[in-house]
Amino acid sequence: MAKKVVGISLVVVFLALTGCKKKEKKEEAPTPEELLQTSLHHTTAGMAYFYSKDQGGFENISNIPYENLTCYNCHVETNECSSCHTEGTSSPPPDDACLACHGRQNKEIMLGYSDVHRDAGKTCADCHKSDDAHGDGNSYNSMLEGAIHVECEDCHENLPSNSSHDQHLDELHCSACHVKSTVTCYNCHFESEVNQGQKVAYGAFHEWKFLVKWNGKVHAGNIMTITYQGKAFVVAAPFFGHTVYKPDPATICSECHQNQIVQEYNQNGTMTAVWWDDSTQALSYFKETIPLPFDWQTALKFSYVTKDTQGAWVHLKDDADLKQILFAEPLDELPPQW
Numbered sequence: 001m002a003k004k005v006v007g008i009s010l011v012v013v014f015l016a017l018t019g020c021k022k023k024e025k026k027e028e029a030p031t032p033e034e035l036l037q038t039s040l041h042h043t044t045a046g047m048a049y050f051y052s053k054d055q056g057g058f059e060n061i062s063n064i065p066y067e068n069l070t071c072y073n074c075h076v077e078t079n080e081c082s083s084c085h086t087e088g089t090s091s092p093p094p095d096d097a098c099l100a101c102h103g104r105q106n107k108e109i110m111l112g113y114s115d116v117h118r119d120a121g122k123t124c125a126d127c128h129k130s131d132d133a134h135g136d137g138n139s140y141n142s143m144l145e146g147a148i149h150v151e152c153e154d155c156h157e158n159l160p161s162n163s164s165h166d167q168h169l170d171e172l173h174c175s176a177c178h179v180k181s182t183v184t185c186y187n188c189h190f191e192s193e194v195n196q197g198q199k200v201a202y203g204a205f206h207e208w209k210f211l212v213k214w215n216g217k218v219h220a221g222n223i224m225t226i227t228y229q230g231k232a233f234v235v236a237a238p239f240f241g242h243t244v245y246k247p248d249p250a251t252i253c254s255e256c257h258q259n260q261i262v263q264e265y266n267q268n269g270t271m272t273a274v275w276w277d278d279s280t281q282a283l284s285y286f287k288e289t290i291p292l293p294f295d296w297q298t299a300l301k302f303s304y305v306t307k308d309t310q311g312a313w314v315h316l317k318d319d320a321d322l323k324q325i326l327f328a329e330p331l332d333e334l335p336p337q338w
Helices: 002-018 032-036 045-051 095-099 103-110 163-168 174-178 190-196 252-257 260-268
Strands: 182-189 201-214 217-228 231-238 274-277 282-285 289-291 304-307 313-317 322-325
Touching: 095 103, 103 182, 103 201, 163 174, 174 217, 182 190, 182 282, 182 304, 190 217, 190 304, 201 231, 201 282, 217 304, 252 289
Parallel strands: 182 217, 201 289, 231 322
Antiparallel strands: 182 201, 201 217, 217 231, 274 282, 304 313
């Protein structure tokens, strides 16, 4: 009996010293469907955020709640994997599935722009992994808030030494020089959205690229313009065009520092980006790099159009009633050499 008591005592002492731990159940990773609940593909919060009154958006002109717009219904259902995945959920979506919704990227291809990644056979899913598409479990107001995780440096760790890199890497993001062009669906006619549920723009403007500051660096940007009931709106934001190329070292400096719109700014304090041509009864626009100056709200000039009762585009005005900039800043005062 004594031996049995001693044995039990030793077991108790051993358990006290080592601890008696229950086997913890390993927490299962959330499924793609669960992650999708908070992703921008499902919530469309990015569009709602830019549009909202609280952020100085176009709702201040339209006075129509976002929930009443047709784009409110443009989201991916969390239980409809087949809306993106055509060959089972284990296979990444084909580019066509992405381009069906991402119209600017589709327009870049339609306009014939090359892209070094696309030309090398890369697909959308090669760069934009699951956490970009399904989300990472966090809620975001915009993809510019951290919802997109891919960075150029993920693949391009060691950049070659050259005059451009050595001089500008601390101030310029890769996109400032390596994005050839951005595409802008210029002058959306909001009456068409409200009355017919259709997105109708004046045209796809390209061969231009805006430059803004984002996260402390000069970054490629873009603008969006809308008209409604006689009023005009413009918003500027960072934007990464999928028109990546290797710039010509002989012309890359002059593309920003010596182009015509910069010379206009130095001489007159204005940058005429889009103007109405009375002789052609059409809009024309500047087709090079446009750095957003610190006084962009007064310096940067855009003309706007609307549709008459016969459906023809007619000149509306030469300044916006409301201007917005989100997730970006204009450039600091332009250096003397500009």
